[in-house]
Each structure stands twice: as structure tokens, then as C-alpha cells.
Amino acid sequence: MATLVEFPNRTVRVNAVLDAPMSRWLWLVKWILVVPHLVVLAFLWIAFAVVSVIAFFAILFTERYPRPLFDFNLGVLRWSWRVAYYSYSALGTDRYPPFSLGEEPEYPTRLDIVYPQRLSRGLVLVKWWLLAIPHYIVLGFFLGGVRLGWWTGGLVGVLTVIAAVIMAFTEKYPKDLFDLVVGLNRWCLRVTAYVALMTDEYPPFRLDMGGTEPVEPEELS
Template identity: 75%
Template sequence: MNEPVPSLPVTVTATLDSPLSRWLWLVKWLLALPHWLILVFLWIAFFFVTVVAFFAILFTERYPRSLFDFNLGVLRWSWRVSYYAYGALGTDRYPPFSLGPEPGYPARLDIAYPKRLSRSLVLVKWWLLAIPQYLVIAFFTGGMRVGWWSGGLISLLTLIAAFAVAFTDRYPRDLFALVIGLNRWVLRVAAYAVLMTDAYPPFRLDQGGTEPALSYRAPGAP
């Protein structure tokens, strides 16, 4: 009899809204400005909270729950704004100004709270162990040049989706699945790099708006 393999601690889901405005994406950079200004300060706080969490894990093997919830809130807020704006353009619903889970919003992120974290891993996972992942997601988020375009693969694909919506009034489903898969990979690495989990992100592109179904293995199998 097969048993389920535990799911990854980072859950990223997204629902593609339809219909989408053909031209609203042209001004979303302006509409999202209030969020980006707030996120600048939230990410500064995020950095200092992560430093405090580093020492807490090092000495107690625990990530203080209040600090964990704050950093998770910043990641959630960032993901919602990215989904609304140029990380996906998957909705025209304005993101809420909230650190909470906001289950009614079409972009959602959750990270399972770890009861204990490794003291030894906390010293190396955010820089040494994560280097291969950083090289991969650098291609997704920046450092790519194609002709006149200089940016990341996610931004390029999102721009293609924007033109598809503008001229065909539809967001290609396969393109949406790919964009969300790339964002999912980035968010998994982010959670690992900021010490919120010890589960190493898989080198796997899980596409689509929902997390992949649980795989199964025989008892005793590795």
C-alpha cells in the first residue's frame, strides 16, 4: 500500500481572473506605487527581523512565532502586489494593504511554521547552500538580455501575456501556468533563504495556479 509523501512547507496558489482589462496593465505601475512605498519600509524591517530570527534559531532552534508571522506577512503582501502588477498581471483586483492571509484574494502564500530548525543549517543555508538556487532564480527575475529587453524571464513572459490580453482579450492558460510556476520557485527559495524552513527547495518547475498533488511512495522507499 502506498503512503503520501509530505507536501512542501511553502504553498503558492493563484487564480486567474477573467475577464481582465485590456489596457489597465499600462498604468498598474502607478496604481501599485502606494504598495511599493510601504513595502520598502516593510522590507527594511524584514531584514532586521530576519537577523534577530537568525540568532534565535542559533541559540534556541526556534523561529519566534511573532517574527515568523511578520515575515510571512511581508512575503504575502509582496506576492499579492507582484501578482497584481508585473510579476504575473493575473488579476485586476487591487491588493489589500494587509500582512494577513487574505483568503479571498486570488494570489495566496502560506509557509508552515516549523517547530524546530537546525542550528548548523542556519549558518550556511542562506548563502552557501542556496547559491545554486540563486543562480537559477537570477535568470527568472533579472540579468537576462534579449535584444532590447533587459530583465528577468518572469517579466518578459508577463509582458507577452499583457500584449495577448490587449489584442485577444485572453491570458493564455499555458503561459499563466508557466508564470506562476516560476514565481512559485522564487518564493520557495525566498522562504528557505530567509530561514523560514529547512526543506531545501526542489529543482522542479511546478506549473499552474495550484500546488501539485501529493505524490505517493511505497512504505520504506527513500
């Protein structure tokens, strides 16, 4: 009998590659190095919020998320995730993140969200607050709080600090720890895309660890 392998989340995809080798001590000053990004992202996240409100009404009346608005908000999420990956949400690379809203395929992490052709008018009224409440509780533990798309606290922050200390003494980022950190961030990004009205696909309560998203459905004998 052939069995079907379930693909856990096809709409939001997060892939990451752990760079090696990495500096033992650069992580100590990354908080300074990312300041220019944080300044720009502060303005971008204000725009993100405004665009999301406009998209809310567009979906409510037309069932469509205007493509230019979708691409802009996806760009903000991509930029934020690259900065987070470089700094204290993962410390997965020493490559300085580009100032870009684009895909940047050469950077060691990518975030892709499939553009939805139609979105539910009913869900747009409740998914960003009511339906997402269980995830908000979980993410409060994972992140400890989010400000302007920037997350460094909670469990993710603790694990990243542990990874930094291990790297300082061994020059190696433990793979199991990296897989867990990326999995936690993947969960957070899926929820972010959902509450930002960019998908109707409810985020699974599942920790998909590792740098690579699970494969497409296929039949295995």
C-alpha cells in the same frame, strides 16, 4: 501494486487563480497604481531584514523561529506576492491588492508557509548563502534581480509582457503561459522562504507549473 505520489514541497505553498475577464489596457498603468504599495513595502522590507537577523540568532541559540517574528515576515512576503501577482510578475488579476499583512483568503492568490517547530542550528549558518548559491544562479535568470522584495525582470518579466500583449488583442491570458509564470514565481517564493530562514526544507529544482499546488501524498492503485 500501489504507488506513492510524491508531494514536492509541503512547507511553502503558493496557489493562484487567474481572474477573468481582465482589462485589456489596465496593465499599462499598474506601475503607477502600485506606487503606494511600493512605498510601504520599502519600509516593511527594511523591517523584514532586521527581523531576519534577530531570527538568525534566535534559531542559533534556541532552534526556534519566534512565532511573532515569523508571522510578521510571512505577512511581508504575502503582501509582496499579492502586489507582484497584480502587477508585472504575473498580471494574474485586476483586483487591487489590499494593504495587509494577513492571509486575505478572498484574494486570488495565496502564500502559506508552515511554521517550523524546530530549525537546524547548523543549517542556519550556511543555507542563506552557501547552500542557496545554485538557486541564486537560476533565479538571476528567472528574475533579473530583486529589490526590496519586488521582482519584474528576467524571464518572468518577459513572459508577463508577452501575456499582456496577448490580452490586449484577445482579452485572454493563455492558460499554458499563466501556468508557467506561476510556476516560476512559485520556485522564487520557495527559495525566498528558505534563505529567509523560515524553513529547512531545501527548495526542489523543479518547475511545478499551474495555479494549484500538487496534492498531498496518497496511494493510487
